[in-house]
Amino acid sequence: MTGSDTGPAPSGPVGVFDSGLGGLTVLRAVRDRLPRESTVYLGDTARVPYGPKAADTIRRYALEATDFLVDKRVKAIVIACNTATARALPDVQDRAGVPVLGVVEPGGRAAATASASGRIGVIGTRGTVSSRAYSRVIHHCRPDAEVFEQACPLFVPLVEEGWTDDDVTRLAAQRYLEPLLEKGIDTLVLACTHYPLLKPLLSELVGPGIQLIDSAESTAAALDDLLSAAGLSSSREEQPGASYYVTDEAARFDLLARRLLGEEVDHLEMVSVDSTG
């Protein structure tokens, strides 16, 4: 470590956590955008999904993940989970002692800026949509915006099945997108970590008149800005490290991780973060 013991050091890794493996698309965007940064990924696969759980439970899980990453001497944390961001971002920011970013604000902000008409669609899981977290961010940046949110609960299992270019997915997507297209949106936010894998199909369905905003890319861009502003960007020349931790034996981990991350996962370790267990 090159920094003092009291603050984060530019040589430290960036921590990314998610309830499961979906956050690997965010990690991938971070690694693409910031190729000099080492990363530590934590997937709380023992307790996935967070979506249907009580708010207090989700906050406890997020704080346990935070403690784990802080222990790994991360210099910044990305909460790559919409549910945990919506429920626990301020708590994690209080606890971490390093800069913390969620996935909601960067995506919402990018959509508010990108839209010409201010008519913006948001697609995500049932939990994310019912939290209205994206609507709040978009309205905060752009009070005149009209936001239309649509839950697409089949998209995660379709991506996990590998049916990303498939007629079943195309038919389901048409069904989900129809009400948004009828509203005349010009911007569509992919507000779920699994959805970047559906970008080609969604892009084909909505046509060139609608801009897709990928929350994972927006978050990586926001992290870049945040590290620069805080003087925490890495100046490393050598290949940066990437460590992966999960909290339970991950069935199909390799296959899913390869799909979501776009490459093989090395240095995988199983850990416990449950402070009550």
Added chain:
Amino acid sequence: MTGSDTGPAPSGPVGVFDSGLGGLTVLRAVRDRLPRESTVYLGDTARVPYGPKAADTIRRYALEATDFLVDKRVKAIVIACNTATARALPDVQDRAGVPVLGVVEPGGRAAATASASGRIGVIGTRGTVSSRAYSRVIHHCRPDAEVFEQACPLFVPLVEEGWTDDDVTRLAAQRYLEPLLEKGIDTLVLACTHYPLLKPLLSELVGPGIQLIDSAESTAAALDDLLSAAGLSSSREEQPGASYYVTDEAARFDLLARRLLGEEVDHLEMVSVDSTG
């Protein structure tokens, strides 16, 4: 209670547990078949799904559910969860002190008996299929059988979305069933608690030459036999009771429960069964 403290009483309720709400289809089959029996349902919604979790974890969860039901003075227990049955049936039987039935054996046994050709298809979640639990039961009853198992991971989210009579589901089902139909099966086991809701659609797709075996109905029939044999059948004349317990605030509980159970759920209570929490 009319029985002694040392054994189960015919007037006691039947306990049914599942990792979530899917087991309500089994409860429904039990209530249809045995309208004089009171029931207690426990859905471990805080920890659903069990499928991807480690074997020891699943065993601990199943034993915690068992203790909860035994506390409710149940006279028999149905494990309405394929994963918990495959991982923990003998442990639960050791612990319970009352007769215990899983969902795997009744369905597998019914298929072995029903099939003329011995060529049997089994559809279920990825976890159930990879456990090969149905194959083992079928082969045990009928060593010459040829069993073909097919995971259908999209069926649970499709049922939960309510798309049980829908082109998206029809297309997905065609994809999943094709390899089984090519094998010339004459019997198809619905080895997942959500699948009874897909029976009309599946039946239409496979045609009249293939018999569908509904694990939930087979389990209710096996419970009927078991209670009779043990002298534990209820002779109650009045309307029997039905209590429902879940372990976490269940998002969309009412809607999903109505869909799976086929009626409204009264007397719902949230409880903790986690012995470590």
